[in-house]
Amino acid sequence: MESLCKDETVAGLDIGSRSIELVVLNSDGPLRQVKTPTTFDPLGQCQRLMEGINGSRVIATGYGRKLFAQSFRQVNVSTITEIQAYALGSRFLYPEAKSVLDIGGQDTKVISLSEAGKVLKFEMNDRCAAGTGKFLEFMATALQIPLESFGDYALRSDRRIQISSMCTVFAESEATSLMARGERPENIAMGLHMAIAQRTAAMLGRVGVSAPLVFAGGVAHNPCVVRLLEEQLGQSVIVPDNPDMVGALGAALYGKYGAAARI
Amino acid sequence: MSSSYDAMWEKLNLDLEAHAGLLEVLGKFYGDIYMSQQGRLRGMEYLDFVLSEVHGLRIKELQDAKALGKKIVGTFCVFVPEEIVLAAGGVQVGLCAGAEIGSAEAEKVLPRNTCALIKSFVGFKLSKLCPYIESCDLIVGETTCDGKKKAYEIFSDYSPVYVMEIPQMKNACDRELWKSEVLRFKSQVEETTGNKITTDSLKEAIHLLNNRRRVLQRLNRLRAAVPAPISGRDALLINQISFYDDPVRFTAKIEELCDELEERVKSGIGIAPEGTTRLMLSGCPMAVPNWKLPYIIESSGAIVVGEESCIGTRNTRDLVDESCQTLDNMIDAIVDRYMRIDCACFTPNTERLDNIVKMAQELKVKGVIHYALSFCQPYAMEAYKVEKALTKAAIPMLAIETDYSMEDVEQLKTRVEAFVEMTR
Numbered sequence: 001m002e003s004l005c006k007d008e009t010v011a012g013l014d015i016g017s018r019s020i021e022l023v024v025l026n027s028d029g030p031l032r033q034v035k036t037p038t039t040f041d042p043l044g045q046c047q048r049l050m051e052g053i054n055g056s057r058v059i060a061t062g063y064g065r066k067l068f069a070q071s072f073r074q075v076n077v078s079t080i081t082e083i084q085a086y087a088l089g090s091r092f093l094y095p096e097a098k099s100v101l102d103i104g105g106q107d108t109k110v111i112s113l114s115e116a117g118k119v120l121k122f123e124m125n126d127r128c129a130a131g132t133g134k135f136l137e138f139m140a141t142a143l144q145i146p147l148e149s150f151g152d153y154a155l156r157s158d159r160r161i162q163i164s165s166m167c168t169v170f171a172e173s174e175a176t177s178l179m180a181r182g183e184r185p186e187n188i189a190m191g192l193h194m195a196i197a198q199r200t201a202a203m204l205g206r207v208g209v210s211a212p213l214v215f216a217g218g219v220a221h222n223p224c225v226v227r228l229l230e231e232q233l234g235q236s237v238i239v240p241d242n243p244d245m246v247g248a249l250g251a252a253l254y255g256k257y258g259a260a261a262r263i
Numbered sequence: 264m265s266s267s268y269d270a271m272w273e274k275l276n277l278d279l280e281a282h283a284g285l286l287e288v289l290g291k292f293y294g295d296i297y298m299s300q301q302g303r304l305r306g307m308e309y310l311d312f313v314l315s316e317v318h319g320l321r322i323k324e325l326q327d328a329k330a331l332g333k334k335i336v337g338t339f340c341v342f343v344p345e346e347i348v349l350a351a352g353g354v355q356v357g358l359c360a361g362a363e364i365g366s367a368e369a370e371k372v373l374p375r376n377t378c379a380l381i382k383s384f385v386g387f388k389l390s391k392l393c394p395y396i397e398s399c400d401l402i403v404g405e406t407t408c409d410g411k412k413k414a415y416e417i418f419s420d421y422s423p424v425y426v427m428e429i430p431q432m433k434n435a436c437d438r439e440l441w442k443s444e445v446l447r448f449k450s451q452v453e454e455t456t457g458n459k460i461t462t463d464s465l466k467e468a469i470h471l472l473n474n475r476r477r478v479l480q481r482l483n484r485l486r487a488a489v490p491a492p493i494s495g496r497d498a499l500l501i502n503q504i505s506f507y508d509d510p511v512r513f514t515a516k517i518e519e520l521c522d523e524l525e526e527r528v529k530s531g532i533g534i535a536p537e538g539t540t541r542l543m544l545s546g547c548p549m550a551v552p553n554w555k556l557p558y559i560i561e562s563s564g565a566i567v568v569g570e571e572s573c574i575g576t577r578n579t580r581d582l583v584d585e586s587c588q589t590l591d592n593m594i595d596a597i598v599d600r601y602m603r604i605d606c607a608c609f610t611p612n613t614e615r616l617d618n619i620v621k622m623a624q625e626l627k628v629k630g631v632i633h634y635a636l637s638f639c640q641p642y643a644m645e646a647y648k649v650e651k652a653l654t655k656a657a658i659p660m661l662a663i664e665t666d667y668s669m670e671d672v673e674q675l676k677t678r679v680e681a682f683v684e685m686t687r
Contacts, residue, residue: 083681
C-alpha cells in the first residue's frame, strides 16, 4: 500500500484543533511550509491551503485527518496518527532523538522512541484538555495578555505561587481569587505555567523519558513552559525552529518514505 | 411506537416510553456496529435474532417459565455458581448492563465517581428499563469490589438482593470460606425455588453448563486461526448472549456456528483484509451493548482475536470436574472450579498475568489492549502489572481507561490507531 515516491511532490497536512499546517516536500526537501488557523471551517481552510497542489499525494494527520480523507477524494489521501507523524518529523530533524513531547491545542502526547526511531510507547492526555494549549489560551485571555507573549510575561514574575488546579475552569477561579488578594498577575501567570510543566513532567515520567527530548507542537513556542520543563526534568529539551510544523513534516515524510522514514 | 410486548412490559412495571427509546437506540447502534460487517457467518443470524428479541421473546420465555413455577435468579458476576441454580430448577440470567442510559437516575443514589457498570445496573433499575431485573425472584450480588458491595446495599431497597462473600486471597482458609458460601447459596436457592438439589440434578446441571463452556472454548480455538475467521465483535456478542439465553438451545446453536466456522478455517478464509493487525483485549467485562472499544479497534485496521475478561475466557476457561458421584464431591468440584477464577479482586493475582501472556502468545497477537472502566480500581491498578508481564514477553500493551459514554471516541481512535501503527 505504501507506494514510495521519492521523487514525487508529497504534501503533509496536520489538521489540529487550533491550527492547520502544511508541509510540501519534493526531492530537494521542504518546498513550502504554511500554517493557518483551523477556525470553524477546517475543510474550507484545507481547500485554501491545498490550492495549486492538487494531483500530489497527501498524507493527513491530526483530528481532522478522517474528515479530510473523506472530503478530498480527488487527491490521493492517506492518513496516519499524530503519534507517528510527530515521531517521524522529530526523528528527521534530530536523528538522535529518543523521546518526543508534543503539546498542541487540545492534547498532549508523549512518545518514547527506540534506537531505530520506532515508537516504543506513547501516552496521551484523557478527554479533558487540561494542561494543553487550550488551557494557556484561556488563562492568557483571563489575564488579558496576548497568547504569543504569555510565556515572556510569566517569566517576569518575582515569586512562585502554586496553582493547584489543572482544570481550566477551576484554575481560572483560582487565578481570580489570587488577583482579588492582590497577587501580581505575572506571578499568577507563572503559577499557571508551573501547573502545566508539572503535569507534563509527570506524564513524561510515566512513559519513561530519555534524552534527547524533542519538544514540538504550538506550546513549544512558549519560553516559560520550555524553561520550567527543563527545570522539572533536570535536562535540556530541544525545540525545533518551527515546532508546530513537525506533525505536517512527519506526515509528508511518511508519504515519501513510508514508516521507514525514521531510518 | 407500540409493540406486541407492551402488555408484558407494562406488567413488569417498565417505563414504556423510555423503554421504547432505549430499544430504538439499541437497534440503531446494533445496525451500525454489527449489520454493517461484511462476510459474516450465517450462524450469526441466530445471535442477531436473539439480540433483536433481547427484551421481547426471551423475557416472554422467562414469564412462561415463571408461570410454570420456575424461579429466575439474576447475577452480576461469573463467581455465582449457575450449576446450583439450574440443579434447583431455576433459570439464571446475567444482569450486567453496558449502557449509559440510566446514569442520571443512578447518580441520585450513587457517587458520580462510580464505575459505569455499577451505575448502569442501578440506573436500569431506577429508570424501570430492564425487564430482566423485574423478572427476577432473587438477585445475587457478590463482594468482588467495594463499589459493587456498597451498591448492593442500596439496590436491596428496590429488589430482593442476596450477597455472596467472595474471598480475596487463595489460601486454604479462603477456600473454606468459599465452600461455606457455596453451601449457604445452595440453601438460599433451595428455599427460593422450593426444590431440593439432588445428586442427579446437580450432575446434570454440571454437565449442561460444562457443555456451554466447551462450545465457547471451541469457538475460541477456531477463532484463533490465522487469518481470523470471525470478527471480535461477533465473538464478544456470542459471549454476551451466553449469559442470558437458554443454555441448551444456545449451546446447540453455537455448535452449528462452530461447524460453519470450522469450514471457513479449513478453507483459510479470513473475515478481515490481509494485513489486519491481530490484537487481544484484556480487563473489565463488556456487557451488552458496550461494543464501543471493539468497534473502534476493528475500524482501525485491527481485529480482536480474544477477550481475557469475565465476558470472555475468564468465564469459559475452566470446567467443573464431572467425575464426581456424590453430592458432597460435586460441591467440592464446583468450589474448586470457581476458586480458579483470576479476577482482579484477588491478591496476589499472578495467575491472571500468566494467563494473559500465555493467551497473547497462543493467539499470535501483535499487542494487547488493556481495558479498564474508569473508577474500577482492581483492573485499573492491575494494568501496571499486566504491562510489566507483557513487556517481559516482548508484547506491547496499550492501557485504555474509559466508560460507556461516546464523548472520548475520537481520542480513543487516535490512541488505538497509533497503537496499531506502532505494532506493525
